[in-house]
Amino acid sequence: MDSNFIPKLVNGYQSPNMAEAHAAVAFQFTVTPDGIDLNVNHEVLKAIFDSGKRSWGDKFRRFQNHMVTTTYPASPASWLAVLVAIVACILAKMDPSLGVIDFIKDHFLPVSLLGEMVTASLSVLIFVTLLWLFIIYMLRYTLKMILSYRGFMYETHGKVSWQTKLWLISLRVFCARHPKLYSYQASLPNLPLPKLKETMERYLRSVKGFLSPEDYGEMERLAEEFQSSIGDRLQRYLQLKWLWSTNYVSDWWEEYVYLRGRSPIMVNSNYYGMDGIAIKPTCFQAARAANVTVALLQFREEIDHEVVKPIMVQKAVPLCSQQYERAFNTTRIPGLETDRLIHHATSNHIVVMSKGRYYKLIIQSNGSLIKPCELEKQYQEILDDPEEHHAERRLAALTAGDRIPWAAARQRFFMDGVNKTSLAAIETAAFVVVLDEEVHEYDIEPLREFLKNQEIPSWVKGDPFAQKDQGDGKLDKYAASLLHGNCYNRWFDKCFNLVVFKNGHIGLNAEHSLADAPIYSHTFEDAVVEDMLHMGYTPEGHTNGESTRVLKAPQRLQWEIPSELEDIIETSYQVAQKLVDDVQIHVRVHNKFGKGAMKKCRISPDGFIQLAMQLAYYRDANRFCLTYESSMTRLYREGRTETVRSCSVESCDFVRTMEDPDSTKEEKLAKFNLAAVKHVQSYRDAMCGKGVDRHIFCLYVVSKYLNLDSPFLKKVLSEPWRLSTSQTPPSQTGKVNVNKNPECLSAGGGFGPVADDGYGVSYIIAGENLIFFHISCKNKTGNTNAIRFGDNIEQALADILALFDKDN
Template sequence: MAEAHQAVAFQFTITPEGIDLQLSYQALNQIYLSGVRSWKKRVSRMRNSVIKGVYPASPSSWLFVVIAILATMYMRSDPSMGLIAKIQQHLPLSVILMSHYGGQTMVSALVFSTLLWLSLILTLRFCLKLLLSYHRWMFEQHGRVSTTTKVWVTLLRLLSGRKPLLYSYQTSLPHLPVPAIKDTLTRYLESVRPLLTGPEFERMSELANQFESTLGNRLQRYLKLKALWATNYVSDWWEEYIYLRSRSPIMVNSNYYGMDFLYVTPTAVQAARAGNTITALLLYRRKVNREELKPTRVPGTVIPLCAAQCERMFNTTRTPGDETDVLQHWQDSEFVAVYHRGRFFRLWVYRAGRLLCPREIEFQIQRILDDPSPPQPGEDKLGALTAGDRIPWSQMRKQYFSSGVNKRSLDAIERAAFFVTLDDEEQGMKGDDPAGNLDRYAKSLLHGKCYDRWFDKSFSIVIYKNGKNGLNAEHSWADAPTVAHLWEYTLATDAFQLGYTEDGHCKGEVDRSLPHPQRLLWDIPTETQVTSSLAVATALADNVDCHVFPFREFGKGRIKKLRISPDAFIQISLQLAYYRDRGGFCLTYEASMTRLFREGRTETVRSCSNESCAFVKALEGGEQCRRLFRLAAEKHQNLYRLAMTGAGIDRHLFCLYVVSKYLGVDSPFLKEVLSEPWRLSTSQTPIQQMELFDLKNHPDFISLGGGFGPVADDGYGVSYIIVGEDMINFHVSSKYSCSDTDSHRFGVQISQALQDILALLTPETKTASSNSKGPAQTQSKKLL
């Protein structure tokens, strides 16, 4: 085959006349161009390292300092106060011998200027770090901005004036503080008060007091020592013990999914949708590598968020181990791994250092779709190993994938930029049963057939037969907002920038001499762990009850007119819905980010509070309780602010527990706290790049958001995305094995709770007090 010969740079044979050497100049040219691309990337990385290394100054500011110092010296003034002369005395002998007197002075001045410049950079960076450590702005009342905050805003804008790269702020972000143990325990007891009876609360209070007076302070000292030494005292332990050390399946239990547009499928051609989606993802990777993405900020402000999670977005795989998994990341890869009807392929997306155009990638994908070859023995369900328990997968990997053809093929999957599944099913909302179709769409993205996704990859893209797409993301390397940012860019670039021809194909020309996608080869024995892993994964998948529904009655537009945070409104509605569904309250998890701090990830907002419970009980008792709702909403917002600013409860208690395990001591209090089930686990997926979506001219391009599996066997997982001004999309999950939960029933309760609370508050719209406190996001937009 011609493409096979193109892959060989040279051939030689030994004949009686000597060695016959044949060179393939085309292949050598490909190698040369690929090497040029690699060196360009290295130079770009070096340039970016210099630019972000001197931020908030610029490299050109060095020249300004040098000129200023030399100009001052020319005017016969010594700006260094004698330091230049001292530097001249200590110059190396080689410099002195090579320079005359004036040259020595010039070299000394350059050294002094450079040292002065570096000192200024460190000073500016220290000042920026101090400014970013100020969080009181988040707690100020709407319309009552203090003078301190106004000065802070001005200084922060001055120091953030230059156009930063993606990672420019990393070294200026403050470290996550360790809360006082007394404050954490007080907030914890307050959070469980509505969930415990009087005797139960007294017992828990006694355990907390005993912990504080005995073991707590000792553990706290170790934790503060770690906080002084480590960049973030939580994140490494959180990644290791919550994610990587878990031995249960990551499918459903950990991985989460993201969906396509609700109403629109840009093309019905599967290969074309794959071509544009893959191209958009690789364009995003290029922006990450070149640090061309703007740093993510708190909405409406100039306050940056940590971008460390972007570093492992591509070319990353979670590899199994007997005791703990490991995240492996490679600098770059020029191919993606593709699965179709039981076969695995390596698809090269670069040729001679050039990214293939969307039409060429579509052409290659179509070759895979048209390939009639059957799966090799044991190949078709191989992905089930990543869906089952981790220890059997680790043992299989050591036994069958540590050498030979299996290792080479596994390396191709794990080193790929990301994983692509060409699914032979059709998904989406359209059809005779749109509601049921959305539920099946969610289940397909969450677990598929349990063997047609590679759940260990940082993320896997799924392209369905009818052109619909979606993704499944592994959780240990990053949290949902990071993946959501990637997915927003991908959907917008696919639909609005790359586009399609009238017949639904990708734009561009095709080089038909492209080598065929490479089939990955396997040598898998008949008796393996694949069957048992698939059985475990199938049982887990069949037990998941998913329900996705767009709530169209109203959205954040109506809620904000009431001067209420949309998130607080939804969270209190979830409390009301759960109370009606289960007849009581439960420990509720809402994810909040801590990316105001370096390497920050998440914190828990315990959104079931005394105030929210009081409101729900009053409403169900038939009372007019608008005031109680306002108190509950403000309480929720305050809890959210505390979590964002490092004063949360759960990560601190988690780290204290880890320290206790390292010391080999038991704490009845920590053991009980860490074993409490989260029967209602919630998360908001915010739209971060509204500028990419023109909902006014393209109102049908509405994101469905994404979701996750239930955390507790007898609980609910709820994800929601606020779309535009008039819609909220909800994703609800539970387990069929629990007779007390039903995702569809809970969805109905959520819809009714939202409408009931709005009806309660609507008469107050025109008479709302002007001094009501607004949400942190509204306040930040007014400030910054």
Template sequence: MAEAHQAVAFQFTITPEGIDLQLSHQALRQVYLSGVRSWKKRLSRLKNNFITGVYPASPSSWLFVVIAILATMYTRSDPSMGLIAKIQEHLPVSQSLSPQCQTVVSAVLFSTLLWLSLIFTMRLCLKQLLSYHRWMFEQHGKLSNTTKIWVALVRIFSGRKPLLYSYQGSLPNLPVPAIKDTVKRYLESVLPLMSASEFERMKSLARDFESGLGNRLQWYLKLKALWAANYVSDWWEEYIYLRSRGPIMVNSNYYGMDFLYVTPTPIQAARAGNTLHALLLYRRKLNREEIKPWLLRSSVPCCSYQFERMFDTCRIPGEITDTVQHWQNSDYLAIYHRGRYFRLWMYNAGRLLSPREIEYQIQRILDDPSPPSAGEEKLGALTAGDRVPWAQARKQFFNSGINKRSLDCIEKAAFFVTLDDDEQGMMGNDPDGSLDRYAKSLLHGKCYDRWFDKSFSVVIYKNGKTGLNAEHSWADAPVVAHLWEYVLATDSFQLGYNEEGHCKGDINPNLPKPQRLSWDIPQECQEQISESLEVAKALADDVDFHVFPFRDFGKWQIKKFRLSPDAFIQMALQLAYYRDKGMFCLTYEASMTRLFREGRTETVRSCTSESCAFVKALESGEFSQVLCYFERLFRQACDKHQHLYRLAMTGAGIDRHLFCLYVVSKYLGVESPFLKEVLSEPWRLSTSQTPFQNVELFDLVNHPEYISCGGGFGPVADDGYGVAYIILGENMINFHVSCKHSCAQTDSHKFGAQIRRALLDLLALFCPDQNEPTIAGNPQTKKDL
């Protein structure tokens, strides 16, 4: 499409002799090839929609049913029990067909109806089977006979070779929990966090809500659950993300990092070539639905809805609420470099540019000496500041002319790319500090060199390091992590580089140059850009970040103790927070609900009575030879955490149900003291595990250095911590800790040291001879801190 936009297909001039028509065959050829590519994509999408629509059956099964019905008819039996004859009587073309043809047509129609009925029945059966979740509460290797039969039936009804969206029609809807169950679990979760008088007061509010207003609100939720695919997701997206009027930078967006120890090439343009090519290869697989659906325990499918808006998507600011707009298959990228914006066409002659060609085009942008126009350099700050000023500026200054065309180019691009002049990554002279700066750079950059509204922005640094910043409203981190793992693996293990560090392949020197976007930004708009930048910089400067890899032990060691690695880490976080603050707090851990259609997340309240009892016992100073006492308390705390995690995954969580009840109360205009107090409670410890999904793409045994550092997010509460972690391989856990400098009671480095100490202390419970114990105030540990 690049030449179709930048070349003139034909010219004509009027002369005394008539009209002189000049055709450009090269330009017409580009238009033709681009059209062919577009129609191929449409046909592929149509084919996939049909295959997904008849799943778990296959299109070929229709032919099998037709042949089977016709064969039985020729044996003088009627499998339709007279229905074929009834169809034959009402055929509208019966006058023009012979009796034999009428019989065949009627049999084909009956076979088609039978086939569709079988598909509907299989889907209904699969949907009912996927509503069974008792398997999740059973131990690995100790499944009940009921669960074993269930697994066999799921595999039978699941069909073969599913596409990415094949299971969508068979996934169950998210159930609405009973009011009494949610209230009971809520009270249980706040019991260790409240005094006796506070708890009695909250119990009274909860009891009044359960017996009164709660039942009325519950009926509205049940009504919504009958017709909506998911009674939570649309309200969650709108009220938690899109209606937020504060900056999304730091507060909502999150980031993902490059390899921790490896930089495949130090050449910025070359790294961009492979990375951008890999991203578009992933989009091709996504459009063709060639990405395998995520299956738990190799049998249970998860919702793939969030993949739909990964590319060609942008958040559009509004004065009351933002919107998420998605376009179809943009052929170009929007690129930022040294204050200038460019459009880079990624297809030529109907094909995707090779990595070497992309490198060539990126180098052209890097070598472009033109300065930014007035107001252009820091334009992106509008997306980093408050939403209302951005919405007003967009409406006033970007509603027509070249500004609208250039803004449309950015918003409709496949994704956004920043060519950063800084060098980031783990530096040898300051490994700890360099990782902290790397995290802050990906989270907010200079506050104007990212387009925070795009579904994701890729950052390519001067020394070849990469990373991305993702907008949160359209999807959650595991979906973006799946994309990023594919890109990192494809870049290093499939595409690769030559000996000089350049991308492999040849260059087409006739590629059109990247197009510089034009702007006409008035002084009034420039003033608004400066105001937004001031707001964004104050927010960015306040973020305190600490990223550190924990290498003392990992998943392998934890599983030897028959413990969940996630529960182990969560208990370490509880111990670390108690040591840091001398108290417990409401703790948020994100859990997915993608076992249900359009499921997103649920909250696991990791601070429980069991975890508090363990931490208090451990910190009581009564450390003695009886380690089995602490081990028993610790296992009880881990078991409780696992139980809560499973409840959250199976639709029996607390917080999304209470959130939706609160939304209904606002629609009805009624106040609930109970819901108001619950929804105002701060999450001073917000945690999330980034799952490592594409394990088959990485060879961590032979290439252990090719591991990502994971990603992180900003603090949720002004006086709290945000902790993201990723379990890599068997012997490594990476942590990303954030807080705010403005809170004197928080310090990311201090809390990171507490996490490390807590992990080693928990290991000492099970391996007392492996390390010197540091439990309950060991003087050596205190000195290290």
């Protein structure tokens, strides 16, 4: 045997192939003249037993949760209550079934075979079960009707109609029991399908403000031609889909908008989230990675056990929780024509990327999660591994480049051998942890007021609030690293990458097709709060607790990278690098005022900010543009998003008035209030299924299936979104009082620009006096600049606030 093949046992390391071969054998036997010599490996048998026990426990738990969820708003125990009631009536010589029990006994059960007593008992049980199912169906249907009410969305602040009060009482009666994560799913109403005429009217009104009279007249002609020709036919097909499916938009949206895209998903699709604004609780990379990893895995368990509370609007109306199902253990698989999402019910490992190397790390021991202190040692072992990376250093660039080369390479080079095994480890992992070699930091100065009450971690030396350099782009570099890294140190196909920087700050890069930003915002917020407020660290900055178990060492994933594959990786890297070089990211910290001042003006904070961005864009580009604001439709089953067209007739009138030197302050304020009211109305309409863009998108998909061309649909869907915006919810967990612990607030996250000559803006209203704007654009047109646009946003916010009387 070649001496190089001998397992390395120096530092406790054993060759992965040899270790796996040994572990795979639970028992061995040898035939001798004296009989059979049986050698049993008790450790492996115990591992098999624990694995089986855990697997059956998971199946039982899922069955139990399924029963509780299916019967909500009743409960499985309610069957017993119905049985007791029916038996009591029978004993009282009453027939509550009105003859149905006797009918079941006489026509469906063999009396002669089972006997009178058994047949009578079975007929009662069958009737009780049928009655119980009918009651559950009626309760669910009634709850669905109650949840279909949307009048509460349009109530004036401070004024509640008697209809809404009655609705609230009914809702509280039906939702008295503590719901599980998916309890409301079957009772959520279906997304309504708007009438074709109403969508056409809304669309035309949405573009009237910024189109020239000639262009608007042309759009009116195309819309009328569409309605009078193929529009009604497409609408009828769409009505069939609406009747047949739980959501007429979501599956097509996922497939055609996300999975069929052949361009890189890095920057173009994936989005990022940032750490809490607090002074980081530790400077040790391994310790922070361990705490946050365990916190995320605990949240995954809460999702599996369905103990996460459903998100409620106004603490009364549940949102759809369907997207949480794939938040973990999910990977996007590249295809030549379309990608697909693969979700695994469970996973007992994560994959760690460090210095161009990949490691498989088991996260469970004896049926339970490993402790943060145990995981910190594992991470530190990875960081201290002296072995250099090999040709796999830029392997992840395949997930950052175009999809077709990656799909072809996967089919050719990753279908057998060590490449198949190692790729399967990544694709079946719960998520990917990136131990990044870079250092990123918040600038303390603009956050000084919000951090003044934070307890300074003991590891901090000196005064953390000492004056720091400003304008050096710290947050910009931080955000850019999370969005794209160096093009090969993120596995962009994974559900999410937890990025842990060398100095202990963290972030998230998430794949967009499987879940929208609020889902991972909730997930990440929960993990950060657990890490900072509950898990904690030692005074030196290490994780709490002591490790007493001997755990399996991290397994280095092996790869075979032939020269042809190296060329494909290099090509993907060049494509990704060219995209990154063209993207500019800027994070603006607005600390002059926040939602507190906006509410005193009696204006919706979202409306205030959206109108400020309309004014900012006009000053930046000297024109209006089609504006996308993401609104959720999760009031409906399997709902995701709808577009709020923020550039309206009213917003354009307001901007023109603001820029007119002859306009008075009163005129400007009147136009602003009118535009703000219109924006709030449009946002509510989008949430209630009365949007424009998802309906038109589905009509377009139907037209493609029928091979029908429509100049109107082509025109609408080819219009560029030069300003694409989204608001990140500031707090969803309810686990932290943001007024008491403002340092736990996140700076939010962002995404890449949608149009080559436009801006992508994500913002989070992080407190009464703090707003983060994540602004992205591309450099190649030369007409956009993220820092300049940030300046314009701040100036627009100040100019609007100046319209209001400071004393009021």
